[in-house]
Amino acid sequence: MLSSGETTRRVPTAPEPPPTIVNPVSTFALYVNTTALVWFFGYLLLEVRRSWSLPCDVPLHLFVSLFAVGGVALSLADFLREIFKDPMPPLTKLEHSYAREGRQRRMLAYAWLSGAVLLWGLYGVACVAQSSSCSHTAPQVYTIALVLTMAFGAVLSVLCLVLLGVAIDFCCSGKLRLAIVFER
Numbered sequence: 693m694l695s696s697g698e699t700t701r702r703v704p705t706a707p708e709p710p711p712t713i714v715n716p717v718s719t720f721a722l723y724v725n726t727t728a729l730v731w732f733f734g735y736l737l738l739e740v741r742r743s744w745s746l747p748c749d750v751p752l753h754l755f756v757s758l759f760a761v762g763g764v765a766l767s768l769a770d771f772l773r774e775i776f777k778d779p780m781p782p783l784t785k786l787e788h789s790y791a792r793e794g795r796q797r798r799m800l801a802y803a804w805l806s807g808a809v810l811l812w813g814l815y816g817v818a819c820v821a822q823s824s825s826c827s828h829t830a831p832q833v834y835t836i837a838l839v840l841t842m843a844f845g846a847v848l849s850v851l852c853l854v855l856l857g858v859a860i861d862f863c864c865s866g867k868l869r870l871a872i873v874f875e876r
Contacts, residue, residue, distance in 0.1 A: 733763035813844035
């Protein structure tokens with residue numbers, strides 16, 4: 693026991709880092725956005741299902757169904773990836789190498805996905821251009837397919853403009869200066 697004049701000496705310890713708190717607003721937005729995307733793609737699937745028996749001279753049902761099923765799959769995969777990701781950044785060299793390999797795998801997957809979207813969009817443009825009776829026999833599916841091909845054309849146009857700007861910059865300066873900023 694300590695008498696009234698004695699004091700104890702405390703050994704200083706390193707302060708514990710505060711626990712990582714996930715922002716509830718961003719989690720809520722993730723749930724809302726995923727729900728809205730799944731609802732949208734589900735609506736497209738429902739519309740294709742309702743119009744499946746209507747005759748069409750080109751397979752526009754397949755074109756819209758591929759878009760809707762791919763959209764649902766990618767939305768849910770992104771949701772699960774965001775929910776189960778590790779919130780801590782890599783600390784050791786081994787974790788850094790795993791993170792680098794993971795980024796390389798993701799970039800390869802994005803390249804394959806971009807190629808698949810390009811083929812899907814070109815297939816849709818060909819189907820809509822060849823369609824002669826779908827606008828009268830299956831108007832809902834034809835309208836959805838037409839909107840999807842117009843959106844594909846707009847995205848492809850913006851991509852071509854960006855590539856043209858990069859090419860002009862390269863020709864004028866002789867250096868390829870392309871800065872891509874990724875934020876967490």
